[in-house]
Structures are given as structure tokens and as C-alpha cells.
Amino acid sequence: MELKIGENILITGTNRGIGLGFVEQLVDVPGVKRIFATCRNPTQAYKLLELQKNYPSLHLIKLDVQNDASIDNAFSEIEKLLEGDALNVLINNAGIGEMEGTTIDHPNRESFASHFDVNTTAAVLIGAKFMPLFPKPANKAQPALLINISSLVASLTYCPFIPTKQIAYSLSKAALNHYTRLTSKYLANQGVIVISIHPGRVKTDLSGHYGEITVEESVISMLKIIKDLSQEDSGRFIDLHGKDIPF
Amino acid sequence: MELKIGENILITGTNRGIGLGFVEQLVDVPGVKRIFATCRNPTQAYKLLELQKNYPSLHLIKLDVQNDASIDNAFSEIEKLLEGDALNVLINNAGIGEMEGTTIDHPNRESFASHFDVNTTAAVLIGAKFMPLFPKPANKAQPALLINISSLVASLTYCPFIPTKQIAYSLSKAALNHYTRLTSKYLANQGVIVISIHPGRVKTDLSGHYGEITVEESVISMLKIIKDLSQEDSGRFIDLHGKDIPF
Numbered sequence: 001m002e003l004k005i006g007e008n009i010l011i012t013g014t015n016r017g018i019g020l021g022f023v024e025q026l027v028d029v030p031g032v033k034r035i036f037a038t039c040r041n042p043t044q045a046y047k048l049l050e051l052q053k054n055y056p057s058l059h060l061i062k063l064d065v066q067n068d069a070s071i072d073n074a075f076s077e078i079e080k081l082l083e084g085d086a087l088n089v090l091i092n093n094a095g096i097g098e099m100e101g102t103t104i105d106h107p108n109r110e111s112f113a114s115h116f117d118v119n120t121t122a123a124v125l126i127g128a129k130f131m132p133l134f135p136k137p138a139n140k141a142q143p144a145l146l147i148n149i150s151s152l153v154a155s156l157t158y159c160p161f162i163p164t165k166q167i168a169y170s171l172s173k174a175a176l177n178h179y180t181r182l183t184s185k186y187l188a189n190q191g192v193i194v195i196s197i198h199p200g201r202v203k204t205d206l207s208g209h210y211g212e213i214t215v216e217e218s219v220i221s222m223l224k225i226i227k228d229l230s231q232e233d234s235g236r237f238i239d240l241h242g243k244d245i246p247f
Numbered sequence: 248m249e250l251k252i253g254e255n256i257l258i259t260g261t262n263r264g265i266g267l268g269f270v271e272q273l274v275d276v277p278g279v280k281r282i283f284a285t286c287r288n289p290t291q292a293y294k295l296l297e298l299q300k301n302y303p304s305l306h307l308i309k310l311d312v313q314n315d316a317s318i319d320n321a322f323s324e325i326e327k328l329l330e331g332d333a334l335n336v337l338i339n340n341a342g343i344g345e346m347e348g349t350t351i352d353h354p355n356r357e358s359f360a361s362h363f364d365v366n367t368t369a370a371v372l373i374g375a376k377f378m379p380l381f382p383k384p385a386n387k388a389q390p391a392l393l394i395n396i397s398s399l400v401a402s403l404t405y406c407p408f409i410p411t412k413q414i415a416y417s418l419s420k421a422a423l424n425h426y427t428r429l430t431s432k433y434l435a436n437q438g439v440i441v442i443s444i445h446p447g448r449v450k451t452d453l454s455g456h457y458g459e460i461t462v463e464e465s466v467i468s469m470l471k472i473i474k475d476l477s478q479e480d481s482g483r484f485i486d487l488h489g490k491d492i493p494f
Contacts, residue, residue, distance in 0.1 A: 068356060104433050105378075107371045109315060109364070116363040117356070120418060124354045131352075156428050156494040164433040171367060171422040178421035179414065181403050186351050186411040247403040247494055 005227050006088020006145065007033040010078065010130060012065055012122075013094025015039035017204035018149065020047060021215035022091060025223055027055040033085070036078050038063035038094075065094045065122035066114075075129050087133035089145045089226075092123035092176075097206045102168035112168045119172035123148055124179055134192055143191050147226060148180050150196035150237060157246030177237050177247055184235030193229050196237040197222055198245055213240075252474050253335020253392065254280040257325065257377060259312055259369075260341030262286035264451035265396065267294060268462035269338060272470060274302040280332070283325050285310035285341075312341045312369035313361075322376050334380035336392045336473075339370040339423075344453045349415035359415045366419035370395055371426055381439055390438050394473060395427050397443035397484060404493035424484050424494055431482030440476050443484040444469055445492055460487075 009026060013019040014037040023037045035058050039045050042060040052058045059081055063074035078087070096118045101108025127146060134144035153162050154173030162170060177196045184194040202218045203211035221240040228242075237245045256273060260266040261284040270284045282305050286292050289307040299305045306328055310321035325334070343365045348355025374393060381391035399405060400413070401420030424443045431441040449465045450458035468487040475489075484492045 104371075104430055105375055107368070107375050109368055109372060112368040112371065113360060113364060116367070116422070117360060120363070120422075121354070121356055121359040124351075124359065124414070124418075125356060128352055128354050154425070156425055162429060162432075164429055167371070167426065167429055170429065171371075171425050174425035175363070175367075175418040175422040178401070178403055178418050182411055182414055182417065183351055 005029060005032065005223065007031060008036070008082060008085055008087050009034070009089040009091070010036040010038065010087055011091040011093055012038050012063060012126060014048060015041070015045040016047075017206060018199055018202060018215055018218060019091075019093040021219035022093065022223075023048065023051065023058065025216070025219050027051060027058055029223075032057060034059060034081060036061050036081070038074055040064045065126065066117055068125070071126060071129055078130075079133065082133065086135035087130055087144070088135065089147065090127065090130050090134075091147045091149065092126060093149045094122065095119045095149065095206070097166060097169045099166065102166050104164050104167055107168070112171075115168040115172040116175065119169070120175040120179065123176055127179075127183065131187075131192070134190070136190070143193050143229075143231065145226060145229060146183065146187075146192055146194040148176050148194070148196045150177055150180070150198055152198045152201075152239070152245060154196075155237070155245050155247065180237065181235050181247075188231070188234060191231070193231060193234045195229065195233060195235070197225065198237070198239045200240045252276060252279065252470065254278060255283070255329060255332055255334050256281070256336040256338070257283040257285065257334055258338040258340055259285050259310060259373060261295060262288070262292040263294075264453060265446055265449060265462055265465060266338075266340045268466035269340065269470075270295065270298065270305065272463075272466050274298060274305055276470075279304060281306060281328060283308050283328070285321055287311045312373065313364055315372070318373060318376055325377075326380065329380065333382035334377055334391070335382065336394065337374065337377050337381075338394045338396065339373060340396045341369065342366045342396065342453070344413060344416045346413065349413050351411050351414055354415070359418075362415040362419040363422065366416070367422040367426065370423055374426075374430065378434070378439070381437070383437070390440050390476070390478065392473060392476060393430065393434075393439055393441040395423050395441070395443045397424055397427070397445055399445045399448075399486070399492060401443075402484070402492050402494065427484065428482050428494075435478070435481060438478070440478060440481045442476065442480060442482070444472065445484070445486045447487045 064070040101111035180196040201211040311317040348358035427443040448458040
């Protein structure tokens with residue numbers, strides 16, 4: 001794949017779906033030195049393990065986004081593997097979208113808690129943990145990117161078209177978008193670009209395989225957008241055509 | 248106080264601050280039949296207990312917004328007190344705003360969890376629980392109101408002015424605003440008006456008594472806006488002047 005992206009890339013939730021798709025594309029991108037593909041159970045991530053045989057750039061890292069100690073352990077491992085290099089890209093991809101207990105009429109506290117924990121809080125915690133590994137001072141040729149995988153259903157302006165089922169998912173992604181905006185302001189002077197991106201309606205396990213595009217199509221489109229980001233884009237919520245989604 | 252508002256009003260988090268302010272104003276509003284003032288420990292809500300001596304319309308109800316059984320018990324009690332009448336207004340006011348563990352650099356999972364639980368999920372759960380008590384079919388003269396007390400710091404558009412401390416609070420209120428929008432669409436045909444409102448920067452315990460206005464000023468302004476709401480306002484995020492805050 002012909003694109004310019006940072007040398008060292010960390011992606012969460014890579015055992016399947018969009019996360020796996022990112023890894024599959026990135027292993028073939030020239031100039032990518034290390035891919036840190038994290039998931040809860042690397043020993044059972046068969047597709048990643050298979051891929052790893054041919055790509056020494058690919059590192060499988062155990063990371064359960066709901067477990068602070070697991071985040072700490074992953075950090076130590078990745079910091080060691082970086083050998084003093086900077087982390088250039090962090091993709092907060094791990095997410096859940098449960099059906100049960102997330103409607104307006106029958107919400108369930110536990111379901112809301114797990115959506116916020118995985119889809120919002122974990123991104124905030126992982127962002128905070130790994131930000132110190134971003135290049136300092138910012139390397140203009142290779143700015144640091146913090147990419148939060150969001151969803152169109154988090155758009156407040158578009159919500160006339162939103163189903164009112166799975167609202168825990170929508171609410172958690174709206175909160176994630178707010179994190180994107182706040183963090184983009186906070187890191188503006190450090191040369192870190194922060195965006196939320198809608199991956200399209202992708203056929204994945206999470207969407208019950210309902211969707212308009214394949215994982216591969218989604219990931220290729222996202223990477224094309226990501227490679228061209230500049231500081232002016234920081235804080236945006238972007239669709240697959242690089243257009244703004246109104247918050 | 249001269250204003251027209253629904254006969255039966257439920258407010259959460261009334262032992263102090265804005266919640267208490269609502270009760271103090273509403274007891275004097277002609278036409279208000281029952282005020283259900285909820286809080287975690289009614290036996291220690293001394294100001295409410297004092298007020299109750301002079302106002303038989305005021306009912307103190309035990310309700311811990313973080314406890315499902317407590318919500319169920321409060322519902323049973325309120326349903327009984329309504330004697331078949333409808334609930335006209337629900338004000339989701341209970342909220343927290345902690346300082347510790349909520350910055351971009353040093354987030355704490357537990358702090359985020361409690362902000363989302365109290366400020367977002369509890370509003371969703373209480374909304375779902377009490378919605379069946381709203382008038383059916385909607386009484387046009389007295390539409391049902393679901394009022395979510397939000398905050399300017401949940402505004403994505405305004406976030407250049409937002410401090411990046413206490414982001415758990417900001418994120419939880421952004422998610423609450425998304426709930427407002429989704430619910431306004433969902434209930435549009437049932438004559439229920441749903442809004443988020445920014446109470447201003449109010450001098451309360453939650454704000455560390457930093458603020459520009461008193462609780463009384465805030466509550467009087469909010470009630471003036473609330474009494475004039477129409478279906479077209481549903482889904483809006485409104486400030487104390489009745490103006491839209493961009494999401």
C-alpha cells in the first residue's frame with residue numbers, strides 16, 4: 001500500500017473486524033517499522049498469529065482495555081520494543097456494541113457502564129498512558145496521530161436518522177467525540193493531531209454483518225484520510241470521504 | 248412565583264444546590280399540586296424537612312440514582328402518591344463533578360465510571376422508569392417535560408473555552424445531551440418535550456462556589472424558560488437566555 005504514515009503504530013482491538021483490517025493493510029505499508037497490535041487474548045488471535053509469521057514488524061501485545069494493570073503491562077512491553085523511538089500513531093479502535101439493555105425504554109445500568117468503560121473511558125486512559133511516547137518536540141514530517149474510531153450514530157445533528165435502539169453505544173461514542181475535541185485543544189501546541197473518524201457502516205461482527213462496505217474498503221479509505229491529516233484537521237469528526245460530520 | 252408549569256413535578260438531587268433551589272421556587276408556584284423532591288438521605292435533608300412543614304405539596308422521597316432498587320422503590324411511592332394523576336415534569340438534576348482523576352493526563356477509571364453512572368446513565372434509567380407516568384395522550388395545555396440539567400462544558404462547539412480539567416464531567420454531560428436529542432426524537436409523537444439546559448455558572452458546592460449567579464437566579468431563569476417550552480423546542484440544548492448552545 002502506497003502511503004506515508006508514522007513508523008510506529010499502536011492499534012487496540014485487533015483480533016477481528018476493523019482492528020484486524022488495519023493490521024492487514026499496515027503490514028504492507030512501506031516505512032512502517034513496528035505495528036503494535038493489541039487484543040485481550042493474543043494466543044487465540046489466529047489470524048494475527050498467522051500474519052506475524054511473514055511480517056516481523058508485527059508485534060502482538062496483550063491488552064485488555066478494561067483492565068488498568070493490563071494497560072500498564074502493555075505499555076512497558078511496547079516502550080521496550082520501541083528502543084527509544086517515538087510512537088507515531090495510536091488508533092483507539094477497541095469497542096463494543098451490545099444489543100441488550102440499551103434502548104430508551106429498557107436501559108440496563110451494567111450495559112451502559114460497559115459501553116462507557118470500553119468505548120470512552122478506555123480510550124481516555126490509553127490516550128493518557130501512551131501520549132508520553134509521542135515524538136517531542138513534534139516531528140513535522142511525521143506528526144503524531146491520535147485516532148478515535150467513532151460512529152455516525154454519535155452525531156447529534158444527524159440523529160433524526162438514528163435508531164433509538166443501542167443508545168448506550170451512541171452515547172458512549174458521543175462522549176468519545178467530546179474527548180477528541182477537548183484533547184485536540186489540549187495537545188494543539190504539541191503537534192499531535194486528534195480526530196474521530198466514522199468507519200462507515202462496515203460488515204463486522206459488531207454490526208451483525210449488516211453494512212454497506214467491507215472491512216478492507218473501510219480501512220483503506222480511513223488510511224488514505226489519516227495519511228493526509230494536518231494540524232488544522234485536529235479536533236474534527238470525519239467520514240470516509242474526509243468530510244466533516246456535524247457533532 | 249407567577250408561572251404555569253405542570254401539576255406534578257419530580258426532581259432528583261434536591262438536598263442542596265440547584266435541586267434544592269428548584270424545590271424552594273416551586274413550592275410557591277400556584278397550580279403545582281405535588282413536588283416529589285428526591286435525594287439519597289431525606290432524613291438528613293434538613294432544609295427540605297423544614298420546608299415540608301409549611302408546604303403539604305412537598306413530598307420527600309428517598310432515591311439514590313446509582314441504585315436500581317432505590318429507583319424502583321421511589322417509583323412505587325410516587326405512583327401511589329399520584330393517585331392516578333399523571334407526572335408532568337421530570338427534572339434530571341442529580342449530578343456529580345469530582346476534581347480527582349478526571350484530567351486528560353491523569354484519568355482514573357473509577358472516577359469516569361461514577362461520572363457516567365450518575366450524570367448520564369442514571370438520567371437514562373430514571374427517564375425510562377418514569378416516562379410511563381407522563382400524560383397519555385399528551386395534554387396539550389400541560390405537555391410533559393423531561394428536563395436534563397446539563398452544562399456548557401458539554402458543548403463541543405464551545406470547547407475552545409473549556410478547561411481540560413474535569414473532563415469526565417464534560418464527557419458525561421455531552422453524552423447526556425445526546426440522550427436528550429435521541430429521546431426528543433423518540434418521544435416526539437407522544438407530546439413529551441425533552442431538553443438539556445445549562446444552569447449558568449452557579450455558586451454551588453459542586454462548583455466549589457465559583458460562579459457568576461446564585462442558585463435562586465439560575466432556577467428562576469430556568470423555570471421561566473421551562474414554562475414556555477413548546478414541542479418545537481424538544482431536543483434543544485438551551486442556555487439561561489433561552490438561546491441554543493451549539494452541541
